[in-house]
Amino acid sequence: MEDAEHVRFERQGSAAIVRLDRPRALNSLTLPMVRAMKAALVRHATDASISCVVLTGEGERGLCAGGDVRIVHDLGRRGDPEATRFWREEFPLNALIARYPKPYVALMDGITMGGGVGLSAHGSLRIVTERTRLAMPETGIGYFPDVGATWLLPRAPGEAGTWMGLAGSEIGAADAIHAGLADLLVPSARLGELVAALAGLPPDAGQDRAVETAARFAVPVEGGVLARNAALVDRTFRFDSVAEILTALAAEADPFAAEALATIGRRSPTSLKLTLRLLRLGRDSAGLEECLDREFAAAVHLLTQHDFYEGVRAALIDKDRAPKWSPATLDAVSDAAVDAYFAGGGSLFPQGG
Template sequence: MTGTEEPVLFHTTGRAAHITLNRPRALNALTHTMVRRIDAALTAWEHDPAVETVVITGAGERGLCAGGDIRAVHDDARDGDGTASAAFWRDEYHLNARIARYPKPYVALMDGIVMGGGVGVSAHGSVRMVTERSRVAVPETGIGFVPDVGGTYLLALAPGELGTHLALTGAQIGAGDALLCGLADHCVPSAALRSLVDDLAEMPVPDVLARHVQPSPQGELAARREWIDACYAADSVEEIVHRLFAHGGPEAKEAAETLLAKSPTALKVTLAAVRRARRLGSLERVLDQEYRVSCAALSTPDLVEGVRAQLIDKDRDPRWSPATLVEVSDADVARFFVPLGDRELGLAGPDCAQEIPW
């Protein structure tokens, strides 16, 4: 394998160490190998006094990262026993937690598409930069899955019910809304990124920010807060959909129709996961919960069907099972949160196992 074919590249320039996700034809989707290599590099750089800053970017023109390698998860869920996917998520979620606690500035350039697993390797960083090209989303409900990589933790912290809206609909947001929702810290023009990266080799991060940060483009969610907060505060997905239709506005109606196209099971589990995340507190405890949910999803039909419809056959016509919200019982939802015994992720430590709010 030549250097240009490596799925993730590493180099240092001056005081900065660089991670480049290097699968542009797959929109830099994360594989298990990439996760392990990034973790190893972070270990080396953490103990290297010459490295003062870590920077993560994506190869190609389209974006940082479109998510995890969901095709591999699909194949494992359909044809395997789920072991490979569980091992991938275990290492990926450990990496997400590590990024959040990394002792050196971790600068994520969230230019272009940043979705799913791409959010996990960027939005937990200490310095998160979006551009006018950024399209940030957690679109998992559309493939019969649930936001993971700490996504439910981040969205639970968003103002009002904005995080609930984004988690359930999978809506893509731009720079202004990413800043509003707490998924990013600064906006930089995409044309300035090359100069910014050059400066990080020579200057401390605060000086680089002072030189390059600009006001963000206007977002859309602030003007929608009133109906989003009112509708998504409901106790069930069915009631959320009812309130969205009853609101009467075209944007609320569009959100309701979007929800009705998603996996009913994934919607109900996602709502429960975000609500529980608000009570769990730490990222580590939420990642422990997400691992339970992700592993449970491997044995449900909707994950395989959702990936088939969206990414493999691309007919965009998933046949969800159960097909309607009313058919998804509380018991169906609860089983996603059942502790895994000796297979727990265990990021929060053994003493937290009984503290999960049921």
């Protein structure tokens, strides 16, 4: 395939390389990038000469910092119906990755956040490095973890996913593996060797051979911060209301709990309640696509509300890091207000697709 704007496509032996190429924006996703990736994956799926697809990011800072929410912010502010188009096409790409028929190898080197997690954590072989910084930080901009995170995070051990979704804090390689969002730790200096080895596989190698090949470059994983605090996380984040979680954190005489309490206290109250509802619904869902449909309905309603615009303003436009949430407290966010995020119907996916 020919290169597209901010995405490059390469062949190395039997491996098809998809390289996100927007390094000045930390490879943040735009709609043309999403479309180019989908077209490439569809074509590679039926190409008998391709053994695997490898996703990587240009530059040394990260794979992908997420979707370009500034564009969505600007379209939504103008009431442009195209504001929802990005999610309408991004979410099916996440589903395509999750059910991809060939090994899909994501090199999660450096910053891998938000939409970058959607492009990587649904893959069949997720590689992290010593430089990986992974997060779903959406509650900090008045949004919520999307791209199928409400399917992935509830399947992390214990309440690790609840902590990730509400706090939005960064984790490293060890905790990414602990949370089930990555598989192997490979030193960043050896990623080139790994790709070359994958490129040397026969076209019909399959998933097992790809894993065996990657495992040759993997190093042991030491326990991360999240794993070390698993018992605390499980007992404080097990509740089905944000208020109860905060009360439980406040009762802990522990620096990890104090940091989580302070971090969550700065997040959008509406986003916190919406995120927890989505995570609990995701825990009982039948599959990823059900969660993506639910996330899309919530995202559409969110564009009619205050906090997303305020969060993006504070983080990306004025950069004062001082959002004024409305409502400003958890108590002021009613259950009915959260219910409204689920009123939309329809599906992003064809019947049986």
